Amino acid sequence: MASLPIMRPLFRPLPALAAALLLWAGAASAQMTLFSAPAGKGRELTVYSSLDDDLAAPLIAAFQSRNPDVAVRYENLLTTELHDRIVAETQAGRGTADFAFSSAMDLQVKLANDGFARPVQTPDTPGWPGWANWRDTAYALTFEPAVFAYHKPSFAGREPPATRADLMRWMAEHPAQAQGRIGTYDVARSGVGYLFLARDQELYPGIWSVVQAMGRAGVQQFPTSAALLERIADGRLAVGYNLLGSYASDWARRHPDLGVILPRDFTVVVSRVGLVPMAARQPGLGADFLAFLMSPEGQGLLSRTLRLSAVSLEVAGQPGPAGGMQDLAGLRLKPVPVSPGLLAYLDRATRARLLARWNKALAGE
Template sequence: MRLFDRIMPAIATALTLWAGGVSAQVTLFPAPDDQTQELSIYSSLDNDLAAPLIAAFQARHPDVTVRYENLLTTELHDRIVAETRSGTGTADFAFSSAMDLQVKLANDGYARAVETPDTPDWPDWANWRDTAYALTFEPAVFAYHKPSFAGREPPATRADLMRWMAEHPAGARGRIGTYDVARSGVGYLFLARDQELYPNIWSVVRAMGRAEVQQFPTSADLLERIADGRLAVGYNLLGSYAADWARRHPDVGVILPRDFTVVVSRVALVPAAARQPGLGADFLAFLMSPEGQGLLSRTLRLSAVSLEVSGQPGPAGGMQDLAGLRLKPVPVSPGLLAYLDQATRASLLGRWNSALAGQ
C-alpha cells in the first residue's frame, strides 16, 4: 500500500462496505506524503465533486489520508447517532444537503462547537451556535429542454409556468418533472418553503397534476430526461446539479425563478464523537476559507456562502448573477426541525397528493 501511495497518490481506492445494515461507498484518498493521520468524512456530496476539495486540502496537509464515505442523507444522520451512542466514535466531518437533519444532529448534542478564522464574518443565517455551518448557497431552479421552447421564452415565474401549461396542454402533458417529495429530502424542503412563501402554490400543484407531472427521487433522474427531451420543464431542481448538467448538455437551460427563489445550503459540522475532531475542524476551516469557498463556487459551481470569494459577483457562483432576484435562503436554525415533525410531514404530503389529484 505504501508503494501504491507513493507512486499514484492521486488515485482513490473505492469499495463498498456494509455498516450497520447500510451499504456505504467508501473511497480512500491516500496522503501525498507518508501518512501520519486519517480524516474520516461522511458526506452526501458525489465523489467527483468532493475530489477537488479533498485534493486541495491535502495540498495543505500532505500527511493526511482521507476516508470518504458517500451516504444518503438519512443514512448519514443515523450513522452518526448510532456510532455516538455505541461509544465507538464516528466521522470527523459531516457534510449534507439535508439541512433539517444536520441541524437536528447539532440540536440534539451530536455536534461540537468549532470556531474557524472565518466564523466571525460568517452570515448569521448560515451559522447556528458555531455547531452547524451552511457552506453553499444553492437556489431552487427551473430547468428546461431548450429545443422544446424554440422561438418562445421558457417560464421564468410560477405564473408563467401555469400559463404555459394552460396554453400548451399537449406539449406539457407528461413532460413536467419535479422531485418525489416523499422520497427526496430537498424536494420536500422546497415544497415546504413554497407553501410558506407563495399562497398560490397549490394552484400550481393542481395545474401540474392536470398535466400529469412526473416525479423522481434524484436530480440526475430529472436532468437526464430534460436533456433528451422526455421532459420539457423541471420544477424546483437543485441549482448546483442543474447548472452542472447545463454546462455539459447544451440542450439543458436553467432559470432562477423571478417571482422568488428558494435557497438551500449544504450544512457542515464536526461530530461531538469524532475520532479526530482536530482534523474535522481543519477541514471545516478550509471549506470556510477563501480558497475553499472559491473551489465550491468556481470549480464545483455549488455556489459559496462567503461573499468574500475573489472574483465573484456574489453568492451565485457559476450559475448567473442573482442581482434583482427575491432570494429566500433557508436559515440554519432549529426552525428547520418543524419539517421533521411527522404530523406536519404527513399533512403536507397529504395536501400535495390531493392537489395533484385535482382536489
C-alpha cells in the same frame, strides 16, 4: 487551528444491541475511499459525507496540499445513514467521524440540536451570514437555488416560464405542449423535493393553484435530479419545476438543449451543511477541514470545481463561473436558514399533512 469550545453532550445511550445493529447497517452500506497522506504516514481525518467521491477529491487534494501529513478516510453515505452512523457510534462510545458534510439540512441541524455536534469557530466565522450558522455548530457551506429547467427547442421563438405565474399561464395557453411534459421531484421520496415544497408553501400562498395546474397537465414525478434532467435534455419533458440548481447548471453545461432559469418571483435556496461531531476521534482535524471549506480557497473550489455556489459572500457575489451559476444579483433569494426551524420538517404528522395536501392538489381537489 480553529478553536473548539467544550460542550457537554446531550444524548442518551442507546441499548447495546440497537447501537450494534445501527453500526453494522452503516458499515455495510458505506463506500470508503482512503486518500493517502502525501508526506507519508501521519494523522488521519475521517469524513462522512453525502457528496460523491469524485466531486470530493479536489477538495481533499487541496486540503492535503496544506496538510501533507494528513490521510483522509472518506466515507460516502446516504444522508439518513450518515445521521444514524454518527448517533449510533457516539452512543456506543466508539468515537465517530471528524467531519460530517450532508445535503440533508434538517438531519444535520438535528445532530447539532441533539448535542451530537461541537461548536467550532474558524477564521471566517465572524463574517459568515447569520442564516448559514447555527450556534457555531452547523454551517451552511453551499448556496444551491431551486430552479426551473427547460428544453430549449420546445420554447423556440418565445421566452420560457420565469415565474410561477408564467408557468401557470404557459400550461393554460399551451395545453397540448404541456400535457405530460412537466416534471418535478417525487416529494414523498426526495428529501430536497419535500424541502422545496415546504418552503414554497411558507413563501407563496398561491402554490397550491400551481400544483393543481401541474396536476391537470399530468405532471411527472421523479426521485432524482438525474432522472428529471435526462428527460428535459432530450425533450421528453419541456419544463422541470424546483430542481436543485447545482445539478441543473452542470447538466446545462454538458447538454446544449437544456436551459436553466432562476425564478424571478422568488428563489428558494438550500445548502449542504458541515459540522464537527461531538464524539470525533480527531476533532482538531475536523475543525481544520471545516475551516478550509469556509476559507476563500475552499469556497472557490466548491463554487468553481464542484459547481456548487458558495455561501461566502466574497465568492457568491462574483458573477459567472466564479460563482458557480449565473449572477444572482436582483433575484429574490430565500435561503433556508440553518436553524431548529428545520426540525419541523422531520415531524411525521407535519410531513403527512403536507404530502396529503400535495396529492389532493395534484388530483384537483
